[in-house]
Structure formats: C-alpha cells, structure tokens
Amino acid sequence: MVHYIEELIREGEHQQQDFKFCITDSRKIARSLSAFANTDGGKLLIGVKDNGKIAGAKVEEEFHMIKAAADMYSRPKIAFESKVWQISGKNVLEITVPPSKKMPHYAENEKGKWLAYLRKDDENILANKVLLEVWKRKSKPIGTYLKYTETEAVLMEYLNRNQEISLNQYCRIAKISRYKAERILVKLICWNVIELNFYAGGTKYLIKREKISRI
Structure with a gap:
C-alpha cells in the first residue's frame, strides 16, 4: 500500500x-x-x-x-x-x-x-500594487463603486479585440497616468469584470472567465 x-x-x-x-x-x-x-x-x-x-x-x-x-x-x-x-x-x-x-x-x-x-x-x-489593493478591498465588508466612463470603455473595447493588456499598454492607449490606470483595474477586478494573469515577464489583464478565483 x-x-x-x-x-x-x-x-x-x-x-x-x-x-x-x-x-x-x-x-x-x-x-x-x-x-x-x-x-x-x-x-x-x-x-x-x-x-x-x-x-x-x-x-x-x-x-x-x-x-x-x-x-x-x-x-x-x-x-x-x-x-x-x-x-x-x-x-x-x-x-x-x-x-x-x-x-x-x-x-x-x-x-x-x-x-x-x-x-x-x-x-x-x-504581488503587484493592483493585486495588493484588490486583496485589501475584498477583505473589507464594503462595496466598490465603479463609474463607467470612456476610460473604462477604451479598456473593454481593446480587450474585446485582443486577449489581454498590460498596465503600460493601458496607460498608453487611454492616455492616463499609471496611478489612474491601476485604480480602474482594481475596481474592474473587484467587480469580476477582468482578471489578472501572471507570466515570467510580468502581469497581463484579461476579461474575466466564469471560474471564480481568489486573485
């Protein structure tokens, strides 16, 4: 045995x-x-x-x-x-x-x-800054407010045409600061709209699949 x-x-x-x-x-x-x-x-x-x-x-x-x-x-x-x-x-x-x-x-x-x-x-x-903030928010019993603007729309349109996007790519196509891009990504992850994928070379973001993940 x-x-x-x-x-x-x-x-x-x-x-x-x-x-x-x-x-x-x-x-x-x-x-x-x-x-x-x-x-x-x-x-x-x-x-x-x-x-x-x-x-x-x-x-x-x-x-x-x-x-x-x-x-x-x-x-x-x-x-x-x-x-x-x-x-x-x-x-x-x-x-x-x-x-x-x-x-x-x-x-x-x-x-x-x-x-x-x-x-x-x-x-x-x-863990990067985006994931750290997601963890912090998910550990608190409060909701996450999401205002859907043109900046979010640019991201979703890009992801509908392409499989994934990096933080730097998002900053470039949306013409926003790194800080603002990180805050938007955090909110969309907390809303289960997008998710993170980790590679040897860094982190990418993609539209959320059905499976629920802790990260």
Whole structure:
C-alpha cells in the first residue's frame, strides 16, 4: 500500500504543494507561507528533495523555523498545521497552510522590507500594487463603486479585440497616468469584470472567465 506522503510526492510540486530538503532561513520560508495563505492554501513537505527523494527532516529544528516564519516574519501571522510522518525510518514534516481571509499576508525579506506573494503553478510570485489593493478591498465588508466612463470603455473595447493588456499598454492607449490606470483595474477586478494573469515577464489583464478565483 502506498504511503500517504508518497502519494503527495507523486503529485510533484504544484500550486498547492512545495518540497523542502531543509529550512535554513525563516525569512525565505515566510515567502512560501505568504504565497499559500494569499492564494489557495497549500502544503510544505519538509525533508523531501526537489526530485521527490525523501531525505528526512530534523523535525524539532524545522518546526521552530516554520514557527518563526509564521509568527515573526509574516504580517499578519499565518496559521498552519503540522504533522510528522515516518517513512523507512525517515521523518517528513508536513506543514499545511489554509487559504486566509486576512489577505494580504506580507513576508519580511533580508533587508527588512515587507512584501506579499502569491502562488502561481510551482512558484512564489511577488504581488503587484493592483493585486495588493484588490486583496485589501475584498477583505473589507464594503462595496466598490465603479463609474463607467470612456476610460473604462477604451479598456473593454481593446480587450474585446485582443486577449489581454498590460498596465503600460493601458496607460498608453487611454492616455492616463499609471496611478489612474491601476485604480480602474482594481475596481474592474473587484467587480469580476477582468482578471489578472501572471507570466515570467510580468502581469497581463484579461476579461474575466466564469471560474471564480481568489486573485
């Protein structure tokens, strides 16, 4: 019978799962906690190499590093559950982070700067200003007022002809400031009219698909 942890390892690393051979820096692991909490939640399997080989974890040491990441280097603090599994005499520490209702969660970097992350596929991506504002508004029990003007119409007409648009493109075709473009994009995302798509080279905006996403 296949062990529960072995079944998880077979899935590989993905949007809701990450492998860690060991933890040497609580600040760095806080990025993963932030990304999971800000997106759909996820699991860290500590004591597992990137290739899926079980190396074993020093459970007590690793747990304290995770605890520091969640309490000291995350703001607000990030809730998690932990469980120790033993396979062939080796320990694997499973850390489960639920999706949070207190977004955004920030992680402190080595320079003392607080940054928020999201999880995309198997990567932790730095959240931009638009997404941060969307998270803040969605966490508040107040509505978002949207006035539909020619500036919004320019955006929607462009997206109806083209699949997606970048922030810089929107500023250029609408002839508006970056600040104003960001505010409009935030409102349209909160209204579920458009959504974000993250690429290695940056962020694009497109007409909202039917599936509801936390980001």
